[in-house]
Amino acid sequence: MYVSNNLSLVEQHRQHADSISERTAQFLASGGAVAQVPSMSGNPVPPKRTNKVDPETILKRRKPDITAAERKALRKLAEAL
Template identity: 75%
Template sequence: MYVSNHLSLVEEQRQHVDSIAERTAQFLAAGGTIYQGKSPSINPPPPHRSTKIDPETILKRRKPPITAAERKVLRKLAEAL
């Protein structure tokens, strides 16, 4: 048997549930209608990226790796020392 730890919380909110149900019934009896709209998407689209480029921003670019030819030259220089 399962006993919820939140049972007292459920019972505390019972008066609000009854009140909402009563007001909903009054609204419908007075000729009101309930419209159930489309549910929102779970993940909203990301914000649009700005096309503005700040001229003061210094772009940090990665230097290209050393080529095999440059590596050979460095080895020859190191051996000469």
């Protein structure tokens, strides 16, 4: 059995719980029936991914390193200075 440490919270919700109990009793008294159905099993299916790519969210890619030929040309330019 669980005893709440926060009795003021329990008392706060008692009026709401009593109201639900009253309405349930009225429903059953007027001929209503409560059906016991199996609970949902498993996890909900996640939404499908779209193929649309927002241009503002595309990651900025790292520039590729310079090639050996470009590095050789830069060395020649540096030596010429």
